[in-house]
Amino acid sequence: MSGGTSNFQSNSRVVNWIEHRLPVFSFLDSQLHQYPTPKNLNYFWNFGSLAGIVLVIMIVSGITLAMSYTPHTDLAFDSVERIMRDVNSGWLIRYIHMNGASIFFIVVYIHIFRGLYYGSYKAPREILWMIGIFILLAMMATAFMGYVLPWGQMSFWGATVITNLFSAIPLVGDWIVQLLWGGFVVGNPTLNRFFSLHYLLPFVIVGLVFLHLWALHMHHSNNPTGVEIKDEKKDTIPFHPYYTIKDMYGLGLMLIFFAFFIFFAPNYFGHPDNYIMADPLVTPPHIVPEWYFLPFYAILRAFTSDYWVYQIVSLGGWLMSAKLAGVIAMFASILVLLLLPWLDRSRVRSAKYRPLYRFFFWVFAIDCVILGWVGGLPPEGVLVTIGQWSTFWYFFHIIIIVPVVGILERPKPLPDSIAASVTSAPQAAE
Amino acid sequence: MSETASGSAEIDEQTRRDFLIWSTVAVGAVGTALAVWPFIDQMNPAADTLALASTEVDISQIEVGQSITVIWRGKPVFIRHRTPEEIKEAEAVDLADLPDPQTDDARVQKPEWLIMVGVCTHLGCIPLGQKSGDPKGDFGGWFCPCHGSHYDTSGRIRKGPAPNNLPVPGYEFTSDSTVLIG
Ligand code: HEM
Ligand code: FES
Numbered sequence: 001m002s003g004g005t006s007n008f009q010s011n012s013r014v015v016n017w018i019e020h021r022l023p024v025f026s027f028l029d030s031q032l033h034q035y036p037t038p039k040n041l042n043y044f045w046n047f048g049s050l051a052g053i054v055l056v057i058m059i060v061s062g063i064t065l066a067m068s069y070t071p072h073t074d075l076a077f078d079s080v081e082r083i084m085r086d087v088n089s090g091w092l093i094r095y096i097h098m099n100g101a102s103i104f105f106i107v108v109y110i111h112i113f114r115g116l117y118y119g120s121y122k123a124p125r126e127i128l129w130m131i132g133i134f135i136l137l138a139m140m141a142t143a144f145m146g147y148v149l150p151w152g153q154m155s156f157w158g159a160t161v162i163t164n165l166f167s168a169i170p171l172v173g174d175w176i177v178q179l180l181w182g183g184f185v186v187g188n189p190t191l192n193r194f195f196s197l198h199y200l201l202p203f204v205i206v207g208l209v210f211l212h213l214w215a216l217h218m219h220h221s222n223n224p225t226g227v228e229i230k231d232e233k234k235d236t237i238p239f240h241p242y243y244t245i246k247d248m249y250g251l252g253l254m255l256i257f258f259a260f261f262i263f264f265a266p267n268y269f270g271h272p273d274n275y276i277m278a279d280p281l282v283t284p285p286h287i288v289p290e291w292y293f294l295p296f297y298a299i300l301r302a303f304t305s306d307y308w309v310y311q312i313v314s315l316g317g318w319l320m321s322a323k324l325a326g327v328i329a330m331f332a333s334i335l336v337l338l339l340l341p342w343l344d345r346s347r348v349r350s351a352k353y354r355p356l357y358r359f360f361f362w363v364f365a366i367d368c369v370i371l372g373w374v375g376g377l378p379p380e381g382v383l384v385t386i387g388q389w390s391t392f393w394y395f396f397h398i399i400i401i402v403p404v405v406g407i408l409e410r411p412k413p414l415p416d417s418i419a420a421s422v423t424s425a426p427q428a429a430e
Numbered sequence: 431m432s433e434t435a436s437g438s439a440e441i442d443e444q445t446r447r448d449f450l451i452w453s454t455v456a457v458g459a460v461g462t463a464l465a466v467w468p469f470i471d472q473m474n475p476a477a478d479t480l481a482l483a484s485t486e487v488d489i490s491q492i493e494v495g496q497s498i499t500v501i502w503r504g505k506p507v508f509i510r511h512r513t514p515e516e517i518k519e520a521e522a523v524d525l526a527d528l529p530d531p532q533t534d535d536a537r538v539q540k541p542e543w544l545i546m547v548g549v550c551t552h553l554g555c556i557p558l559g560q561k562s563g564d565p566k567g568d569f570g571g572w573f574c575p576c577h578g579s580h581y582d583t584s585g586r587i588r589k590g591p592a593p594n595n596l597p598v599p600g601y602e603f604t605s606d607s608t609v610l611i612g
Contacts, residue, residue, distance in 0.1 A: 160555070161553040164553040178474065179470070182476065182479070184475065184479075185503070189473075189479070280504065280505075280506070281499060281506050282556070283574075285575050286575070287555070304591060305591075321593050323552065323593055379577060379578070
């Protein structure tokens with residue numbers, strides 16, 4: 001990793017011996033200690049390190065759960081109940097893992113919207129942003145497969161509905177679905193491979209996080225003004241102790257929030273049907289995915305054969321079925337974010353200086369919340385219309401509004417530097 | 431070393447080297463693909479899973495107007511002893527009204543026995559309508575609660591997001607009272 005300089009020195013002979021062969025100490029010193037960080041970061045910059053810590057919590061709780069979990073359709077449900085009742089502290093570890101998934105998504109969604117607001121995806125941080133999107137995709141796959149493991153009714157039917165999405169692919173769809181299942185239905189082979197992949201993917205995420213940080217350290221953090229670091233001495237402070245302490249403080253607050261759910265509302269994010277063992281012959285009346293998938297589920301369901309957007313993109317129904325269109329739209333809703341650095345034509349990063357973009361940013365944020373709300377309710381009556389318009393707006397915002405606003409908008413004047421932005425108030429008093 | 435290869439005079443030498451490079455790449459790519467295939471193919475249904483592929487069912491106890499659900503390849507199969515009214519209704523439908531046009535005749539071997547896989551062709555939920563108290567949808571057949579698909583008395587899709595009729599598995603009446611599915 002570059003971007004940091006280190007004048008690391010030690011008196012310890014052991015340290016120097018190691019350093020000469022593997023320069024870990026100067027590396028850590030340059031990346032975590034001296035590492036120059038903009039001095040004006042606000043609390044939204046806490047969420048990256050929080051996400052990293054939650055990832056570690058998920059891996060530790062997951063590996064310990066796996067010590068008592070049995071990936072077999074006859075035994076999985078009971079093994080989880082045994083973890084809850086008999087295994088020492090099992091209930092605690094499972095509740096940490098269950099609620100940890102929700103906390104992970106809360107933290108990461110805030111982290112992403114921070115990036116959207118402050119324009120952190122713009123040059124030279126495009127690859128940093130894109131790796132972030134891949135982390136989100138890997139998290140979604142991990143959480144989806146994890147939710148199947150306890151083998152409750154929602155596990156089974158969620159897995160059935162989501163894997164069936166692939167049957168919409170022309171020609172090879174049914175073959176792919178059978179390949180995913182390892183049978184003719186979601187069954188034991190499916191559970192086994194999901195466990196295998198659920199164990200693997202978090203470590204893939206660790207690798208992606210490493211690349212994410214590498215790219216970050218090339219050009220350093222963005223900051224609330226969006227103005228690049230110009231003078232390292234004036235604009236930055238060393239990461240340690242200033243941001244290590246701030247991150248620790250944020251961590252304390254997050255752990256309180258996390259602990260509240262673990263101890264007082266452990267099933268708040270869950271669904272009671274998942275405490276009924278999977279029954280392949282009985283579909284629960286209302287299947288909903290976990291809350292963090294709801295906006296995407298709403299986009300999937302918006303595509304009915306009479307949806308005007310579907311009529312346009314499928315050339316009046318000729319090109320593809322509504323089912324396929326829904327599946328494509330759902331994946332596209334995340335993949336389109338990869339293009340954001342090029343769709344946004346404005347050279348000003350921070351929404352602080354972009355009044356028009358700021359207005360549309362908030363409309364977009366509300367739109368995502370509406371999508372999440374609609375996605376959790378049965379698709380009936382006016383909800384269908386609301387879901388369809390919100391879906392339209394989601395794509396319209398990213399593909400049309402962002403580029404057009406970038407061209408038309410007149411941004412407010414930017415501060416000369418990060419240092420100037422933080423000292424401007426006293427300056428007025430001078 | 432590279433001087434001979436890139437020397438502009440020795441065109442002969444260059445094409446020979448290109449040939450070697452590309453043939454090595456091609457052989458390597460094919461070899462890699464062949465090596466990868468078993469790791470993908472292991473995910474396909476295993477031999478014992480495939481071996482469970484047929485089920486024999488006794489249908490002598492099913493009264494007219496009753497349905498039973500049996501399991502075939504892990505999936506529910508609906509077997510319905512249809513009433514004369516249901517048969518009449520199914521046969522009377524105009525094919526132009528159907529999203530997935532199919533005559534009732536093409537879906538049954540004996541009109542009184544409707545046998546089909548009870549898995550919604552939308553996203554795989556199990557439609558309601560097997561028990562007498564179940565909702566049967568707007569067309570008196572089956573209703574999928576997941577996203578609201580309505581099937582008629584022949585198991586054909588009539589309304590909702592599902593694209594296709596409930597599929598009819600291969601089956602055979604081995605006697606008057608038994609049917610072999612698969
Ligand atoms: C990216 C990090 C991870 C996420 C987002 C995640 C998510 C999930 C979710 C949502 C569940 C279902 C919880 C429930 O409703 O009961 C689950 C279960 C499980 N996970 Fe993870 N997980 C992660 C990492 C891991 C790791 C590294 C392991 C190590 C093997 C693991 C092992 C398990 C086991 C054994 C279960 C089943 C027990 C249970 O359901 O409580 N997880 N995971
Ligand atoms: S699965 Fe039956 S309507 Fe969607």
